[in-house]
Amino acid sequence: MFESKNPQRTPISELGEFGLIDQLTKNTKINNANTALGIGDDAALVDQGTHYTAISTDLLVEGVHFDLSYVPLKHLGYKSVMVNLSDIYAMNGTAEHITVGIAVSNRFPVEALEEIYEGIHLACERYGVDLIGGDTTASKSGLLISITAVGRVEKDAAARRSGAQDNDLVVVSGDIGGAYMGLQILEREKQVYLENPEMQPELNGHEYILERQLKPEARKDIVELLKGLEVRPTSMIDISDGLSSEVLHLAKSSNMQFNIYENKIPIDPSIYSLCEEFNLNTTTVALSGGEDYELMFTIPISEHDKIKGNPNLTIIGYVKEGSGANLITRDEKVIELKAQGFKHHE
Amino acid sequence: MFESKNPQRTPISELGEFGLIDQLTKNTKINNANTALGIGDDAALVDQGTHYTAISTDLLVEGVHFDLSYVPLKHLGYKSVMVNLSDIYAMNGTAEHITVGIAVSNRFPVEALEEIYEGIHLACERYGVDLIGGDTTASKSGLLISITAVGRVEKDAAARRSGAQDNDLVVVSGDIGGAYMGLQILEREKQVYLENPEMQPELNGHEYILERQLKPEARKDIVELLKGLEVRPTSMIDISDGLSSEVLHLAKSSNMQFNIYENKIPIDPSIYSLCEEFNLNTTTVALSGGEDYELMFTIPISEHDKIKGNPNLTIIGYVKEGSGANLITRDEKVIELKAQGFKHHE
Numbered sequence: 001m002f003e004s005k006n007p008q009r010t011p012i013s014e015l016g017e018f019g020l021i022d023q024l025t026k027n028t029k030i031n032n033a034n035t036a037l038g039i040g041d042d043a044a045l046v047d048q049g050t051h052y053t054a055i056s057t058d059l060l061v062e063g064v065h066f067d068l069s070y071v072p073l074k075h076l077g078y079k080s081v082m083v084n085l086s087d088i089y090a091m092n093g094t095a096e097h098i099t100v101g102i103a104v105s106n107r108f109p110v111e112a113l114e115e116i117y118e119g120i121h122l123a124c125e126r127y128g129v130d131l132i133g134g135d136t137t138a139s140k141s142g143l144l145i146s147i148t149a150v151g152r153v154e155k156d157a158a159a160r161r162s163g164a165q166d167n168d169l170v171v172v173s174g175d176i177g178g179a180y181m182g183l184q185i186l187e188r189e190k191q192v193y194l195e196n197p198e199m200q201p202e203l204n205g206h207e208y209i210l211e212r213q214l215k216p217e218a219r220k221d222i223v224e225l226l227k228g229l230e231v232r233p234t235s236m237i238d239i240s241d242g243l244s245s246e247v248l249h250l251a252k253s254s255n256m257q258f259n260i261y262e263n264k265i266p267i268d269p270s271i272y273s274l275c276e277e278f279n280l281n282t283t284t285v286a287l288s289g290g291e292d293y294e295l296m297f298t299i300p301i302s303e304h305d306k307i308k309g310n311p312n313l314t315i316i317g318y319v320k321e322g323s324g325a326n327l328i329t330r331d332e333k334v335i336e337l338k339a340q341g342f343k344h345h346e
Numbered sequence: 347m348f349e350s351k352n353p354q355r356t357p358i359s360e361l362g363e364f365g366l367i368d369q370l371t372k373n374t375k376i377n378n379a380n381t382a383l384g385i386g387d388d389a390a391l392v393d394q395g396t397h398y399t400a401i402s403t404d405l406l407v408e409g410v411h412f413d414l415s416y417v418p419l420k421h422l423g424y425k426s427v428m429v430n431l432s433d434i435y436a437m438n439g440t441a442e443h444i445t446v447g448i449a450v451s452n453r454f455p456v457e458a459l460e461e462i463y464e465g466i467h468l469a470c471e472r473y474g475v476d477l478i479g480g481d482t483t484a485s486k487s488g489l490l491i492s493i494t495a496v497g498r499v500e501k502d503a504a505a506r507r508s509g510a511q512d513n514d515l516v517v518v519s520g521d522i523g524g525a526y527m528g529l530q531i532l533e534r535e536k537q538v539y540l541e542n543p544e545m546q547p548e549l550n551g552h553e554y555i556l557e558r559q560l561k562p563e564a565r566k567d568i569v570e571l572l573k574g575l576e577v578r579p580t581s582m583i584d585i586s587d588g589l590s591s592e593v594l595h596l597a598k599s600s601n602m603q604f605n606i607y608e609n610k611i612p613i614d615p616s617i618y619s620l621c622e623e624f625n626l627n628t629t630t631v632a633l634s635g636g637e638d639y640e641l642m643f644t645i646p647i648s649e650h651d652k653i654k655g656n657p658n659l660t661i662i663g664y665v666k667e668g669s670g671a672n673l674i675t676r677d678e679k680v681i682e683l684k685a686q687g688f689k690h691h692e
Contacts, residue, residue, distance in 0.1 A: 009455035044478035057445040063486040099403040109355035132390035146492035
């Protein structure tokens with residue numbers, strides 16, 4: 001009835017996720033003096049005088065971010081909260097509040113929503129977060145969850161993506177690649193099930209990686225650990241899209257070069273044999289897999305002794321003047337890292 | 347593959363929107379001392395020490411809240427922001443920030459998203475609001491916009507739904523019912539167009555109500571007006587679902603009875619003849635139509651002189667001890683008001 005006057009039709013896929021976001025938000029103006037940090041980090045920061053409020057929004061879409069043929073609804077609710085809290089922790093802050101928007105088709109009964117909310121409530125309780133609002137609406141098809149997480153960041157603790165300095169160490173929490181391998185197992189068993197619905201899924205022995213995929217935990221504990229150790233990261237990001245993409249974000253925002261040692265990337269032992277079975281390279285899985293929701297950050301080399309030997313933290317590389325990011329392979333070759341990860345969200 | 351253990355299947359429609367929200371959020375616990383107001387108002391309030399931060403989330407779903415056969419994308423972007431800012435103004439606050447989540451299928455080119463963002467940027471600029479974050483993701487079908495609005499509310503100005511007092515006056519801004527009649531015109535012209543795509547839509551003469559539907563303005567000016575007049579509303583809500591539903595929200599939250607005079611409800615003159623044409627009752631349209639995004643609030647009767655004669659404000663009734671809400675008709679009958687408005691969001 002009203003046709004668009006613009007005859008151009010550029011497919012979204014042509015720009016990629018980050019290119020698209022850049023394109024759409026390039027005209028963004030800042031009007032308020034209290035906007036301390038806008039688009040382009042894990043969360044925005046609003047200056048409240050004595051402290052910052054961190055704010056971040058993420059959408060989870062059925063068929064894009066989750067597949068209800070193997071994701072239990074309660075886990076989905078829990079994970080939706082984790083994905084969002086992770087962005088607040090990535091600012092070195094404390095998550096305090098969430099709002100939840102759910103769009104749902106009439107394929108779902110009330111009980112399905114109750115299961116999702118069970119997971120949301122459980123996540124809130126465990127992480128000390130209050131559910132303070134939201135919206136529930138019909139959709140034409142499928143399920144979509146939109147969560148906004150809000151938290152508090154002390155002004156002298158805020159860790160932006162942009163603060164990495166020459167000679168800083170690059171550190172990650174936990175281990176990487178598990179969530180992606182959990183997804184591979186679930187996808188494989190789904191195929192088996194589709195071919196023969198009588199077959200029971202073979203999930204035994206994969207508990208760790210399945211939990212990494214289905215029920216990740218945001219690293220609130222790492223923020224508390226760093227506070228206890230009196231370590232203030234110079235930059236920080238959460239690992240949602242894979243190590244490679246996140247390293248490049250830090251490098252670009254900080255205007256520095258990141259160098260990562262392949263043999264330092266922390267990978268759970270169970271993943272090696274599984275990667276062999278799936279004919280995958282473990283390093284590729286860690287670099288491009290995503291959804292681990294670990295934290296990656298940089299610290300001045302002078303802080304090395306404070307984190308040395310901590311079982312939760314692994315030093316994987318260093319920062320130097322320059323741009324881009326390199327992988328230093330096991331045989332000491334230097335390979336330029338490229339971004340991956342259109343699939344997942346910031 | 348994983349079946350739900352819960353065999354019950356209650357259709358969502360059985361509970362209705364507000365019943366569903368009550369059901370899902372009844373187990374919500376508050377963990378943080380700074381949560382000043384949680385679920386159940388236009389926005390939540392977080393105590394920042396010197397002031398409150400108001401936070402509200404609303405979803406707009408294609409095929410549920412908007413029909414792209416007659417909603418231009420730029421208007422959609424603009425309206426999405428208005429719907430959310432309106433919730434902050436309904437707390438008697440100043441909207442300062444938004445995050446925008448968009449889920450979009452590959453049916454839409456980049457240029458479509460650019461048009462939506464044009465509307466978002468325009469709204470931000472006009473209302474002094476900063477776009478500080480968000481998420482853009484694929485969807486399996488259709489378009490969904492999720493906006494979270496964040497604002498500042500002075501502690502001594504915050505207007506909750508729950509504060510109405512015995513003898514207060516009930517006041518609305520602007521006029522009511524226009525957005526709904528705009529929708530009727532658009533739906534009618536859509537039918538004409540579907541039957542004969544050669545026909546041009548007959549929209550002339552309906553500019554006011556079409557603008558009310560397609561490009562509503564949130565009443566930031568009313569919040570400023572009240573501040574200038576030194577009037578602090580005892581309770582406030584925005585009119586998104588229709589007057590009837592909103593009056594009942596205030597009555598229930600305040601634990602008071604609301605009495606509305608039919609002949610005081612402000613209705614634009616153009617709506618009378620149009621209602622006749624559509625065989626609709628103007629009062630029904632005002633009570634149940636929705637999407638006007640005007641503000642309704644209560645003030646102590648002692649403040650009457652401050653607002654008397656103001657062309658932006660109309661006194662439509664009064665509050666007294668009791669419960670529920672009544673319409674006092676033109677012929678002085680008293681009719682109990684019932685809720686409507688599952689269609690739209692809070």
